[in-house]
Amino acid sequence: MEKHLIIIGGVAAGTKAAAKARRDDPNLKITLYTAGKDISYSACGIPYYVENLFENSNRLLVRSKEAFKEKENINILTSHKIIELNPDKKSITIENLETHETFEDSYSKLLIATGARPVIPHIDGIDANNIFTVRNIEDAKNIKKQAQKGHRAIIIGSGYIGLEMLEALQNKEVDTTVIELSNQIMPALDEEMAIELQSYLELEKNCRIITNDSIKKIIKDENNNVQKIETQNGQTYDADFIIVCIGVVPNSEIAKNAGLELGYKNTIKVNKHMQTGNKDIYAAGDCASQYNIITKKETWVPLGSTANKQGRVAAINITGGNAEFKGVLGSAVTKVFDFTVSFTGINEKTAKALNYDYEETLIRYRDKAGYMPGSQELIIKVLADKKSRKLLGAQIIGKGEADKRTNVIATALSAKMTVDEFLEVDLTYAPPFSPAIDPILTAVQVLKNKMDKKSQAVKYSEFEKYLSEHEHCYMVNASDLDECIEEYCVKSNGHKEVEKEPKDNKVFVFCEGGLESYIISQRLKEKGYKDVKFIEGGLSKCLKKKLHKLKM
Numbered sequence: 001m002e003k004h005l006i007i008i009g010g011v012a013a014g015t016k017a018a019a020k021a022r023r024d025d026p027n028l029k030i031t032l033y034t035a036g037k038d039i040s041y042s043a044c045g046i047p048y049y050v051e052n053l054f055e056n057s058n059r060l061l062v063r064s065k066e067a068f069k070e071k072e073n074i075n076i077l078t079s080h081k082i083i084e085l086n087p088d089k090k091s092i093t094i095e096n097l098e099t100h101e102t103f104e105d106s107y108s109k110l111l112i113a114t115g116a117r118p119v120i121p122h123i124d125g126i127d128a129n130n131i132f133t134v135r136n137i138e139d140a141k142n143i144k145k146q147a148q149k150g151h152r153a154i155i156i157g158s159g160y161i162g163l164e165m166l167e168a169l170q171n172k173e174v175d176t177t178v179i180e181l182s183n184q185i186m187p188a189l190d191e192e193m194a195i196e197l198q199s200y201l202e203l204e205k206n207c208r209i210i211t212n213d214s215i216k217k218i219i220k221d222e223n224n225n226v227q228k229i230e231t232q233n234g235q236t237y238d239a240d241f242i243i244v245c246i247g248v249v250p251n252s253e254i255a256k257n258a259g260l261e262l263g264y265k266n267t268i269k270v271n272k273h274m275q276t277g278n279k280d281i282y283a284a285g286d287c288a289s290q291y292n293i294i295t296k297k298e299t300w301v302p303l304g305s306t307a308n309k310q311g312r313v314a315a316i317n318i319t320g321g322n323a324e325f326k327g328v329l330g331s332a333v334t335k336v337f338d339f340t341v342s343f344t345g346i347n348e349k350t351a352k353a354l355n356y357d358y359e360e361t362l363i364r365y366r367d368k369a370g371y372m373p374g375s376q377e378l379i380i381k382v383l384a385d386k387k388s389r390k391l392l393g394a395q396i397i398g399k400g401e402a403d404k405r406t407n408v409i410a411t412a413l414s415a416k417m418t419v420d421e422f423l424e425v426d427l428t429y430a431p432p433f434s435p436a437i438d439p440i441l442t443a444v445q446v447l448k449n450k451m452d453k454k455s456q457a458v459k460y461s462e463f464e465k466y467l468s469e470h471e472h473c474y475m476v477n478a479s480d481l482d483e484c485i486e487e488y489c490v491k492s493n494g495h496k497e498v499e500k501e502p503k504d505n506k507v508f509v510f511c512e513g514g515l516e517s518y519i520i521s522q523r524l525k526e527k528g529y530k531d532v533k534f535i536e537g538g539l540s541k542c543l544k545k546k547l548h549k550l551k552m
Contacts, residue, residue: 002029003029003109004029004106004107005018005029005031005111006033006105006107006110006111007032007110008082008111008114009034009113010033010036010039010078010113011034011115011285012115012308013115013286013307013308013311014034014284014285015062015311016315017312017314017318018032018074019072020316021315022073024316024319025320030075031076032075033077033080033092033094033105035079035081035082036079036136038137039063039068039078040061040064040068041136041137042304043135044304047168050143050147050169051171057137060140079096080094080095080096081094081095081097083095084257085254085258086258087280087281090106090107090108090280091104092105092110108280109280110280111283111284111311112281112287113284113307114252114287115287116248116287116302117248117249118134118244118246118247118248119244119247119249121246123216124216124218125217125218125219128226128242129224129225130242132146132241132242133244134161134165135248143243146240147168148174149173149174150174152174152176152240153169153174153242153243154179154229154242155169155242156214156245157178157244157245157247158178158180158185158186158187158245159187160186160332162178162180163185163201163334164334166178166207167336177209178207178208179214179215180211180213181212181214183211185197185198185201185209186341188330189343189395190381190395192362192459192460192537193362193395196397201336210231212233214231217229217230226241226242248286249265250266250288252266252267252287255276260276260277264289265300268283268287268288269289270284270289272291273324273325274288274313274314274325282318284314285306285310286302292330292346293328293413294329294346301328301332303332329344329345329393330345330346330393331343331344331407332344333402339399340396340398340403342395342396342405344394345394345409347393350393351392351393356392357386358386358392359383360382360384361447362536363380363446363514363515364378364512364514364537365515366435367401367439368434368435369432369435370435371431375400376398378397378398379397380394380395380405381443381537382443382447384418391419393413394443405440408425419444420448422441423441423444423445427441456532456534457514457518458536459537463508503527503528503529503530504530504531506531507532508533509521511534513538514535514536517538520534521533
């Protein structure tokens, strides 16, 4: 029997595997079936096409099926849906979606790369016209057609795609409202980082973001077009169109119906070779399970970068090689206006859920030497395991160059480095690129000091909670050392110098970025104050407003 590789799915993992398999085995017969009309396209580029950063949607196409046939001798059939997989017969049944004819094809090896599909919420009126998802080129064209100046849009969800679409629409002067069910935007971030991002969007970009709410009903006109929406909290918003960005689910039904084992979140369970429980069937991309390098547990982070890597590994093994996909860290980055949002490893929410004994810190730092033009702020949060001292993850956001720092942390996580080892890393320095000590080294040094009990820091949320539960404390404004200390009492006003007060009083030190307050807290401890903590990360615009409200 002729060796025949059949691939189901033609976006990232499927086309990557097809191209790699052809390079590794020039004589292999390769057929790729996909239900879509397009193959090998960048769904991640859709918001930028909608924004009109480039005009031709064909720019999203990496390679056409004609090019695959001509250059790679790979037969690609679009608009063909797999309706049945029979592992015993090593065959699939296919429906031509244009003619509705069905036929069978046989394989020696099979790769399932069916990807994922958007989640559609169960909302009254969700069948209205002008409701879109962000998944393929047809979606992109439809949204761009609607994104006209003066139109009104509702975005459901505030993850990567939701916020990227917010930027695209707002830059096209579309009146846009984001509605998020959670109590914070960008659920992949920890709360304090999400607060910073939302504060930036609302205060600097005048974005309308609604959290802790969801759509109850979509109201339509007589032509079944979206007219307005009503939320669970009783608010109404006019809308000309709606974009649904609340996540995706894996297209794993073909595998499930064939008796293959499913894993985390109904992904197709695979080993490190991308092999299912059937030795001749592989799976890769958004439909396949993943392994978290940090937690050593199954996970699912559906990203194009991961899909390409998995497709390559699957192709190597299908053609007789021996490759492993080691797993993911969950590394991701997105652009939200002139803010970069990036992270890698696990966040604090995950660390708590998995009962890690961890330490974390948060700092603000400039991404270049402060005197350089274009120097911008970064907000950096880093986690490490207390016992092993290994780094666990980082979140870095801001107007500065966050992504390159996150990539360095991702490399350190892959190498299983401790905080002590990381501080020995020899990073580059020149004023146009970084301060003399890079911000991520500073962040990890602060983290090490906390782990070594050399400093005590609290989050702003912890300080706010303390104020709500106790009569008073002393606030030291380290941003202006001449003024020294102000006392913020919950029940009465007053101004005193803290050094005239008993040394067993509780003292919180704050500043703009966290560094000065750390230094002053150390000085006060040297003078005998027993309970001195600094508010790590300083006080952002939104936190200063909250602090001002606490002054009676």
